[in-house]
Amino acid sequence: MNYSYFRFENHLRKMKRYLLGFSLLTTLFIHNNTVEAQEAATIPVVIDTDCATDDFRAIAAFLSNSDFKVIGIVATDGGLSPTEGAAGLRKLVAQFGLNIPVVEGVGLGLNPSWRAKCRAIWKTEGTERSLTANYSDSLSRWFKDDQEQITYVCLGPVSSLNGWLQKVDTPHNLRRVVWFYGESEASANVVADTAAWNQLKMLPINIHLVGQPEANYAVSTESLIEKVVATGKPLAIELQQRMKGGLLKSVLAKSHFKMWDEMIPVYLAYPSLFEVKPNEKNPRIASVKIVDTSMVSDSYIKLFSGQGSALRGIVLESFPVSEELLSPDLVPFAKSIQQKHGIEEWKLTVLTNEMHQHLGIYSIVGTKMGLFAREYFGVGLDKVKVISLAGFSPPVSCLNDGLQIATGATLGRGTITVDQTAVPVASAKFEYKGKVLLVTLKSSYSKMAAKDISDGIVKYGNLTNGYWNLVRQLSIKYWLEWDRNEMFDYKEL
Numbered sequence: 001m002n003y004s005y006f007r008f009e010n011h012l013r014k015m016k017r018y019l020l021g022f023s024l025l026t027t028l029f030i031h032n033n034t035v036e037a038q039e040a041a042t043i044p045v046v047i048d049t050d051c052a053t054d055d056f057r058a059i060a061a062f063l064s065n066s067d068f069k070v071i072g073i074v075a076t077d078g079g080l081s082p083t084e085g086a087a088g089l090r091k092l093v094a095q096f097g098l099n100i101p102v103v104e105g106v107g108l109g110l111n112p113s114w115r116a117k118c119r120a121i122w123k124t125e126g127t128e129r130s131l132t133a134n135y136s137d138s139l140s141r142w143f144k145d146d147q148e149q150i151t152y153v154c155l156g157p158v159s160s161l162n163g164w165l166q167k168v169d170t171p172h173n174l175r176r177v178v179w180f181y182g183e184s185e186a187s188a189n190v191v192a193d194t195a196a197w198n199q200l201k202m203l204p205i206n207i208h209l210v211g212q213p214e215a216n217y218a219v220s221t222e223s224l225i226e227k228v229v230a231t232g233k234p235l236a237i238e239l240q241q242r243m244k245g246g247l248l249k250s251v252l253a254k255s256h257f258k259m260w261d262e263m264i265p266v267y268l269a270y271p272s273l274f275e276v277k278p279n280e281k282n283p284r285i286a287s288v289k290i291v292d293t294s295m296v297s298d299s300y301i302k303l304f305s306g307q308g309s310a311l312r313g314i315v316l317e318s319f320p321v322s323e324e325l326l327s328p329d330l331v332p333f334a335k336s337i338q339q340k341h342g343i344e345e346w347k348l349t350v351l352t353n354e355m356h357q358h359l360g361i362y363s364i365v366g367t368k369m370g371l372f373a374r375e376y377f378g379v380g381l382d383k384v385k386v387i388s389l390a391g392f393s394p395p396v397s398c399l400n401d402g403l404q405i406a407t408g409a410t411l412g413r414g415t416i417t418v419d420q421t422a423v424p425v426a427s428a429k430f431e432y433k434g435k436v437l438l439v440t441l442k443s444s445y446s447k448m449a450a451k452d453i454s455d456g457i458v459k460y461g462n463l464t465n466g467y468w469n470l471v472r473q474l475s476i477k478y479w480l481e482w483d484r485n486e487m488f489d490y491k492e493l
Contacts, residue, residue, distance in 0.1 A: 042067060042068065043069065043151060044069045044148045044149070044150045044151065045068055045069065045151045045152070046070075046074070046150060046153065047070060047072075048074040048154040048156065048158075048161055049076065049085065049155045050075075050076050050077060050079045050156025050192075051078065051084075051085035051088060051089070051118055051122055052079030052114070052118055052156070052261070053114075053117050053121045053257065054220075054262060055079065055155045056121045056122060057220060057239065057257075057259075057262050058264060059073075059155075060304075061262065061265045061303040062265050063093075064233045064236065065269070065303045067269060068268070070100050071142050071146055072100060072101045072102070072103065072139075072142045073093075073100060073101070074103055074104075074105040074139070075103070076108075076157055077108040077156075077159065077192075078189075078192060079112065079114070079118035080118050080124060082104035082105050082107050085104075085124075086102050086104045088122030088124040089102040091123065092122075096234060096235060096238075103134055104134070105135045105159065105160030105163075106159035106163055108157065108159060108193055110192060135160050136164045136167055136168075139160075139164045140164070140168055143171040143173055149173050150171075151175050152174060152176070152177045152178070153264055153268075154178070154180065155261045155264065156189055156192070157189050157190075158177075158179060158189075158197050161177065161200065162197070162199050162200040165203055170204060174205060176206040176208060177205055178207075178208045178264055179207060179208070180210050180211065180260060180263065180264055181209035181210060182211045183211055183213055183214050184211075187211065201282065201285060205284065206284050206285075206286075207284065207285045207286070208286050209287045209288060210263050210264055210267055211263075211287070212263075212289055216290075216293055217258040217260060217263075217293065217296075218293050218294075219258055220259050220262070224297050224300070224301070227301050228240070228300070231305045233304045235304075259296055259300065262300055265300075265303055266296055266299045266303065269299070269303060270343060272343075273291055273292065273299065274288050274291060275290075292339070294339065295342075299343070302344070305375075323335075329473075333479070333480050336480055337479055340483075341483070344371065345367065345371055345484065348371060348402075348405050349368075349402075351405050352364070352402045352405040352406070355401060356401045356402075358471070359476060360471065360475055361453070362390070362394075362397075362398035362402070362449070363398040363399070363402045364479050364482075365399055365402060365426055365449075365487075366399035366401060366404075366405075366406065367402035367405060368484035368487065369402065369441070369484070369488060370403045370405070370409075370428075372485070373386075373407065373428075374406070376430075377430070377435070380408075382407075382408035382409070382413075382415075383407075383408070383432060384415075384430045384432045385415045385431040386403050386409040386415065386431075387416075387428060387429040388403055388416065388418045388419065389419050389422060389424065389425050389427040389429070390418065390424050390425065390426060391424030396425065396426055397424065399426050400416070403416060426440065427439065436492065436493040437490060437491070438490060438493055439489070439490045440488060440489045440490070441489075442487055442489055445482065445487050449478075452470075453471070
């Protein structure tokens with residue numbers, strides 16, 4: 001992979017005309033009983049961890065989100081010794097019935113002052129035995145047996161990774177290494193084994209160095225953990241129990257834990273939240289920093305909610321948020337829209353409007369409605385069936401386009417239908433696991449939209465350039481101002 005990989009967003013301007021095709025491709029799936037569209041977008045990863053406290057939080061997210069396929073885990077020295085770390089990891093995967101191999105990596109003789117906290121979150125006894133250095137053979141086998149492009153996630157020192165790559169030819173399916181690098185060459189993961197890093201960066205592999213200036217990290221707070229637990233994922237509940245127990249309880253209460261390694265699953269799932277800047281001397285190495293740290297916590301929660309990765313696509317590696325890629329009239333509002341409604345609504349609404357071929361009020365309402373229903377059930381794309389009550393007469397029927405993009409329910413798959421037996425309204429029924437949720441745009445919003453459209457016809461004529469310009473302005477305004485958590489009436493039937 002070459003320099004252009006890291007300049008991917010710069011090429012998106014040339015690709016805007018292909019966004020329609022992208023929106024359609026995201027709905028394709030293998031039509032059988034087990035494989036769905038989202039599974040085609042799974043990211044295979046090997047995780048290398050030093051078993052620090054933030055590693056547990058990152059690994060809990062990896063294991064809870066179906067967008068990731070964890071092929072194996074290596075325990076490298078750091079927060080815990082490889083032996084102790086591997087023991088804690090094996091207990092964890094066994095506790096939750098996961099068939100993920102765990103091996104011991106390189107030992108460095110480290111004994112950090114915060115090891116007791118690591119033992120507390122990983123529930124290890126601290127017993128030591130001789131190191132079984134089988135990691136290299138295991139890594140070679142994992143990469144040989146899995147022909148997909150694999151991302152090597154490194155949460156601690158690069159000692160095991162480097163030791164393995166120095167012995168073997170670089171596997172053809174090693175897509176990239178994503179390493180929590182920290183702030184600089186003085187960061188803990190670098191200092192722990194600087195020699196290994198100096199050797200690794202000379203190899204012909206793509207390396208993403210994830211990190212921030214120390215003051216810029218989001219914080220893992222009690223409130224954040226409560227929101228993660230609200231997703232109902234078993235590992236989220238386990239995370240809370242371990243974070244709020246014994247030695248870690250007071251540390252969590254003081255908001256001491258920064259979101260360090262958690263940035264990596266967030267980056268892999270939401271790459272366009274980050275800036276990727278290649279090194280001028282070695283473009284295979286790129287530094288990765290979050291553009292807006294306020295979005296880290298929300299994105300971390302979404303990893304547990306099962307809502308899927310917001311910015312990663314089937315064809316596109318990431319999704320555009322840069323202002324230089326946007327239409328000039330949208331630029332003044334884009335940042336506010338992303339911050340107020342989240343990056344997932346941003347992506348879905350952009351895709352809807354590209355497919356819809358104009359910025360439309362009801363297509364945007366449909367996107368917000370579909371995402372609202374998914375969040376109500378706590379599910380990702382392709383999980384709900386939809387019965388639209390919007391009919392086939394514009395402008396209300398434009399709701400249907402937003403519903404398809406936001407839910408992944410499509411005409412091609414037969415998971416969305418349009419009920420034509422009643423008077424068309426901005427409403428839809430969403431079905432998931434025997435439950436049916438009826439969601440309707442509140443009458444105050446419908447009346448506002450109807451009045452604005454009617455006024456536009458009176459002033460500019462129907463379907464004239466002036467009319468479409470007004471609709472576009474109103475659509476941007478409503479996209480920003482209308483909150484999907486406030487604009488709908490809903491009830492279970």
